[in-house]
Amino acid sequence: MDPISEALMRSCIHDMANTLSGIQGILELSDPSEPFSTRNWARLEAILLEGNSTLERARHLAMETLPQASPETGPQWRRHLESLLQPLSVIFRCTLEITFEGSEAHDRWPGDLARGFVLSWTRQILPYVHGGTLKLTCRADAQGLQIRWLPVSNLPGGWQKTPDLRAMDIAARWAQRTGEALGARLSSEGEALLASIPWP
Secondary structure: OOOOHHHHHHHHHHHHHHHHHHHHHHHOOOOOOOOOOOOHHHHHHHHHHHHHHHHHHHHHHHOOOOOOOOOOOOOHHHHHHHHHHHHHHOOOOOOOEEEEEEEOOOOOHHHHHHHHHHHHHHHHHHOOOOOOEEEEEEEOOEEEEEEEEEEEOOHHHHHOOOOOOHHOOHHHHHHHHHHHHHHHHHEEOOOOEEEEEEOO
């Protein structure tokens, strides 16, 4: 097996083991004589959604494909992004403050591809925010889409230009793959991580 395929397989196994451990943890900490609490249902749903996302990303990476980048209106793109970010907030027990700035009328937001990029970076940043608040700002202007995460106390693995593939999880691999496809440029500014995505 070639090194890249082996590293991808190891990442997928590692991430799916984390998903199963999360499910097991919820079940072990629940009282079997009591009904499942609303909080535990929310945690279980969030972990299963994250597991499904990991599998979908791993499948794309293995088959060297990308999700649809069909243009969407700004409001449609925003609503979908917010719904996809909610489970991550539950898993990492933190608050996500999401704001949108700039053009309301822009109707060429690059669909699932750009959302996947934002989600995978957010997924890498949130473990360092555990219990706190992450501010995520999406701004549209004539040049494209700008994303800002604050605070980012530790730059995730996907930030590295030549990362150690053995140490990268699926989210880091997906961030790099979608970033390349979108022509995204990354930079840091104090405690903020910035991404610029030109319009297609």
